[in-house]
Amino acid sequence: MMVLQCKNVTKSYKKGVPVLKDFNLEVESGKIIGLLGPNGCGKSTLIKLISGLLQPDSGKITVCGEEIGEKSKALVSYLPERCYFSPSMKLRELVAFFSDFYTDFDAARAEALIKDLKIDINSNLKSLSKGTKEKVLLIMVMSRRARLYLLDEPIAGVDPAARDYILGTIVSNYDPEATIIITTHLITDIEQVLDEFVFLSYGGEILKTGNAEEARNESGKSLNELFKEVFR
């Protein structure tokens, strides 16, 4: 089943300088896809367009056939680059907040994962370290039974141990029916979990796409090496 469709999507922040130009992408369900590209190539812009934070200048995006709006947002679980919670919130309030707004949110799973981190559920978000906040953010996002997960740079700015935790949480909480799109430029760390990859260049041009395992087998190179070759 087609989870995501982008048709001729153009988005620019400055007139005449499009970050994405006539961008087309179709994503099927049940895959973990790496949206890989250098800084400024439009990875985050695409994720924000799909999650409804940005408005495209032209073109159309649909999630499970729904145009971006109230219904599509109920199907998408979005992990932004930054922590978007009010620092004054307690973890318990955060779980209650997600339970209130997302019908697909599994509060018991979220509480269990928070407990695994050995954090008191009554602690305040502002009392947590940056790395722990990122883990909590990921727990909240992955505790939803969404159709499409958009993870924007989930391992950027965290230590290697935290990276392992994050990737482990993604893989262990992944519903095989759902699709995960991960953006990153830290390919080595993430390529082990990817089913497919998309190499995105400036202007949203897709330079190479395909199955990660097949690409590795055909070229005898890792995705990271392929990436360096393509963007040399």
Next chain:
Amino acid sequence: MIRKLLKYDFKEMMRFWLIAAITTAVLSVIGCGCANVVSCYQKYPEAIIILSWIFLAIVGLSYLAFSIVAIIIVFARFYKNLFTDEGYLTFTLPIKKITVLNSKIISGFSILFATSAVIFAEICLILHFVIIGGSPSDSSTGAIGIRIIWELINALVVDGYELAFSINALLVFLTSIAATLFKLLFIYVCITIGSIVAKKAKVAFAIAFYYIASSSFGTLMGILYTMVVPFLVERTTQISKGAGIAVGVLIFSAVFLTVLLGCAFCYAFLNKAIDRKLNLA
């Protein structure tokens, strides 16, 4: 969904608002005693009277501070929840953007209205303890301030025009409520413009825009006032007092409708801007 949004909006704003409201309430209760002391000044030593006056001034300042705190709470919530990192969560919730806007308007207006109501009630409470004649045994003790206001209102009523006067009073009340709503929406508009247009210092841009827009509007209204008032004075001096009240109904209706029109314009702008122009980059 709006109920859930309102629940979180109120919960967040009430944390600080309740502290401020309780503080002014406590100060007002003590202020009642001070009001009683200063109105019975013959009974107490001069030092107590001076201290009471100082404390009453502090109570007055606390009302001002309470109003400022309420305004900051409302507009900070709007800005933070929509235009900072928190906006990433707000605008990815499975809710229509207009519902988010409606929630912010209802909660913001309720807080501002409740603040005015609390301050008004506390002032009435203090006035209740003002004693005319300086003696606690005086027959005119209690609710003096309220009674004076009521008598002043009654003096304005002209026999045979009670209905027109009541309509005028109702229109003034409704206009003041609509004006509060307009002020709220107008500042929301300024914050939204600041957040959409400015790349940096968005709050400073919003404040500058508010200052320029409200100054321009004030100047325009001033010019209109100096043109219209002499004309109205000339005309109304030629008609009876009762007819003047009836004319007042027309004028207040026009003012009320103008303010409502301003509210509708701001609401339409906010709806369009947040739905189509907002890009959380």
